[in-house]
Structure formats: structure tokens, C-alpha cells
Amino acid sequence: MGVALGMIYKPLGKSGCLVPALGQGCMGIGGFFSQDISDDDRYIGALQRGYALGMTFVDTAEVYGDGHSEEVIGKSVKGIRDSIFIASKFSPENSSSRGVIDAAERSLQRLRTDYIDLYQIHWPNPLIPLEETLGAMVKLVQEGKVRFIGVSNFSLKELKEAHALLGDKLVSIQNEYNLFDRSIESTVLPFCVENDMTMIAYSPLDQGNLSSPSKKACLEEIAQHHDGTVAQVVLNWLVAKRNVVAIPKSSNIHHVEENAKALAFRLSDAEIRLIDDAFSGNQKRIPVKEIRVVQDGQGNRKAYCTLSEAIENKLGFVPSPADLAEDIASGEPIKPVRVRKTTSTEGGYAYDLLEGRIRYWAWVIANGETSAIPVLIRE
Template sequence: MTNIPPRQLKDVGLTLPPIGQGTMGIGGYYGKDGTRDAEWITGLRRGIDLGLTLIDTAEVYGAGHSEELVGRAIKEVRDEVFIVSKFSAEHSRAAQVIAAAEGSLRRLGTDRIDLYQPHWPNPSVPFEETAEALGALVQSGKVRFVGLSNFSFPEMQKTATLLNPIPVPILQQEYNLIDRTIEEQFLTHCDATQKILLTYSPFLQGKMVPRDARKIVLDDLAKKYERTVAQVILAWLLRKERVVVIPKASTGTHVEELAAVKDLSLDVEDIQRI
């Protein structure tokens, strides 16, 4: 067995950790929750210390408060962190994209967003208009890279063409033991093009552990490797070298559990069992 290596994007000169920190629910879900700010900031900082230096957020999380907490957590270590943020589908018009980016930059307390993405496609707005704004943000240096989140495979192909010559080195999709849809096209595409697949909801928002025969397999493997079931699930997802996972970061103890997965690689026969 070997440890899980960092993910390379040689075409654009990026190296990313295999495990990042997701922030949906940190600072609230779709409304602000300021009751656990200190705990959440401590957890994010602990994750950064442990090498979970990719942090995924969005303008909609906690009505913007998630971005504020991320900004506070990274203030002293900004250059060590890769920040991903997303604008909402209803903000897909050119002026709205620019305004959304400016708002995210302000809340994050930074002068650039490393990866900026539409959170979901908006078929009512021609993507040429959205692409124009994203291009302007890249040209100004306020956005380093553009990604696409939750686009279907045909939508992604068409949209990436419209963004040309702006590269799209990272795509974001849901991926877990229950929803393996991306294995059909996205993983093959990322292998062929050397893109990174940034994957969320590895535990299906806390409902991941199945109540069927797989539960027995996962329990057996957790005992074999002396790890938690959650760690086994993440190691299985990370068997694909183009995949980065972004489980939700919460407490310091939780991010320590996540970070320890970098030292876990499953045997081939165990991957096949899952």
C-alpha cells in the first residue's frame, strides 16, 4: 500500500491536496448561524495545519457567513490556501456575476478567489454572457481559475467550449457510494484531459453508511485497517487519482479524522469488495 498522493494539474502548475474542507452548514445553511463561529474557525484552522488546504465555500452558504468565517480562518495563511467559491444560478447575468464575485472577495477578505464557479447551470441565461464576466474576472486577477459545478456532462462540454480560451481545469460533482453517476463519463473525461474532479457529499450529508450488505463490508474493512468507516469510504473515493474529496469540516477532532485518510490506501481486493 502507498499513501494517497497530492493531485497534480501540470498544465496550469497546480498541486492540490487529495482532501479539502467543505463548508456547507458552517455559518449556517441558507441563513446565517453565528452561534458556533469560534468552533468553526478553530476547525478550519486545524484542517489547514493538517494539510487540508483546499476550502470550498459559496455565496449562498449561511447567506454569506460561511465565506466570512473562511476569511477569518485563513487571514494569516492566505497564500497557503486554495479557496473555491461559487455564485448562485440566479446571479448568472454578467453584471450579477461580477457583483457576486466582489461580494465573495469582500467576505473572504482576499484579493483573489483561486477557483470560481457557477454553483448550478442556469439555462435561462445564455452562458456566453456568464463566460464574458468570468473572463473579465480572470483577466483582472480577481479569479485565478474557472470551474463548473453540477453541470451535466453534455452541459459541461458545451460550456467549456464557450469559455475557451479560459481553461477549465476543475469540475465539481457529487460522488459517494450511493451516487456513482460520475464514473460513467466524468471520471473517464478527467483521466483523459488531466482535469481534477472536486467531489462533494462523500457521506451523503450524514446519511451515507448503507443499511445493507455493504455495511458489513465497511465494518470489516474498518476493523482490518483500524480506521473508522468514514475513513474507509474516503479512501475508496480517493482510489481515483483525479479525485479530490471535500467532506464537511466542523470540529478539530473531525478534521483530524479526515486528514488521517491521506495515510490510508486500500488493497485492490478491498476496493473491489466495496
């Protein structure tokens, strides 16, 4: 993998491999949860522009665009494959030994390559022993079809279990990390630092919600001082954290170029502390009975609206609300759900649930309908 002028490179765990501190996330490229072929040329152009600017770490998953995201990436790396670090993820329903192997073979075909640089468990599956899943991933490494192993969306408890099984062969964990949701700072991030494991921050720009209006002035002032943008300041703040690399997604060439220039300057220690202080204390607790659950989930995915539906889990979510409830009941910290003050006058609710429906119902199953759940409140 070539070295680009101005790009920062960080170790990938203890693998001896260096990766760009800024890569490219691909959720939504090629479709979200169904295939979208209408913008392939634009997506390929944006990815290739990113590669040219040093963002040669690209992350996708078999579920993105129902596999089409991997196909788009496969086309984008034609003729330059060995210069690009490709990471992909398999879905929890494919966590059996046979399922992992078959999922990898399908991803290899869609990516038009004979190896995946970093293969990751997308979400944990408590119905299948983690030892079995990781064992299949080790086999893929031994066969030369995968170079390195990572996990994604794991709790601290699950990460510790995976690390106990693999040791230094587990090079990374990918979780959400941005100024709005900093919950990993008290859980998995310290473990990554202690064990020299890479933290891959997805949604680093919070899907475009860069800052609440009440806090944006801080970022704007710092951006102006560096002749940069708020997005560049946020990315700079993230990769200044030890062991953290970020994978912002953009299908717009202008935004790709803006992201790539985020490391053209360095934040001072004082600026980092200022941002840390301004964006602390985001997490609150709200009684679950004050939160209204709507029918459609994020990205128009169906969601449960009642406790009985969640317990029954007819939609087959893995892990299920009941599975997550077991972890919560054991004291495992929960990633906060996201809410916004409601504009509806019906039902007496104070907030609408925006994201985290499975976690919401898991919390209710574990703690009851009179409990208060950890939340992040959108302004």
C-alpha cells in the first residue's frame, strides 16, 4: 500500500501493517439494505478520488446494498487492488463455521479479489459459540483468503471474550464513535489502548449531524483558525485519539476531497481539550414510558412497536431483544438510544425514538417499563 503525502498512518493492532488514519466507509454506497445500481458510476468516481488522495482503506459489508456495495468496490479497485486495503463484514446469521466460509466466498466473488485484508464479524450472534465463528475466520487466514481478523459492534464483555480466544490475532474493533456518541470512551476504547488494538470509528461525522446548534460555535471557531471546515475539525479530533482510525462515508467527490484534507493541520492539545469539554455529558436517562416508538426503523427497516412483539421477535433480529436483555441484566453497559423531543400531542409522550429500537426493547425486557434508559437527545 502506497504512502500519500499528508496522510497519517497507524498500526493495525499488532499486525505490523499500517493503515491510513482516514479511510472510506461504504454504508449506502450501492444501496442501504437493498440493491441500488442507479449511481454506480458516481460512487466509483468518489471512491477512486479518495484512493488518489490517500484514503486507501475502504470498509464495506455483505449486507450493504444486499451485496452490491462490495460489487461497486470491486469495480473501483480494478487494476490497483494491491494498493487498496479492503475491509468487509459478514452478517450475524452467517456466524456458524460453514456460514462464515460461505459468506467469505461470496464476498470474494463480489469484490473480484482473491483475498480480503480485514474480515469482521458485523454483529455478535449469541446463538453460535464465538469460538466456532473465530475458528472459521482463522481458517480463512490460514488459506490466504483473509489477512486479518476484526469484530464490529461488540460490547466490552464480548470484545474481551474474543481477545481471550484470539489474542493479538484480533487486530481491530469497529464501533460508532463521534462527538455525539462518545460512549465507547468508557468501555471498549480503553481496552483497545491497553491491548494495542485498533478502534475503527464508523459514522465519525454522525451521518452529517456534525454538531448541535448550541455547540457548533466551538467547532466553527477552531475551523476558522485552521482555515478548515467543521467536518475536518471533527475528523482531526477523532484521529488524534490513540489507536483510532475513522472511516467517513461520502459519495460526493467534493466531500471526499474535504475529508482527505482533514489532516492538513493538527489540533493543539488545548483545542482537543476544548472540544472534549464542549461535547461531554451528552448522555442522559429518560423513563422508557416517555418515549414513543414508531413503526418504521432507521433506513425504513421494520421495527417492533410493542413489548410482546419484541419478545416474540418474528422479524428474526440477531441478536434479538431478549438476547440483548440478558447482557443488560448482567450489568453490561448499553449503547444509548437516540431520541428527539416529540412534536406530537398524542399519547402523552415527551420524546420520539429515532434509533436503537432493539436496544430499547431489550432494556424494557431487562429492567421493566418503569425504568429509565440511557439516551442521547437530538436537538
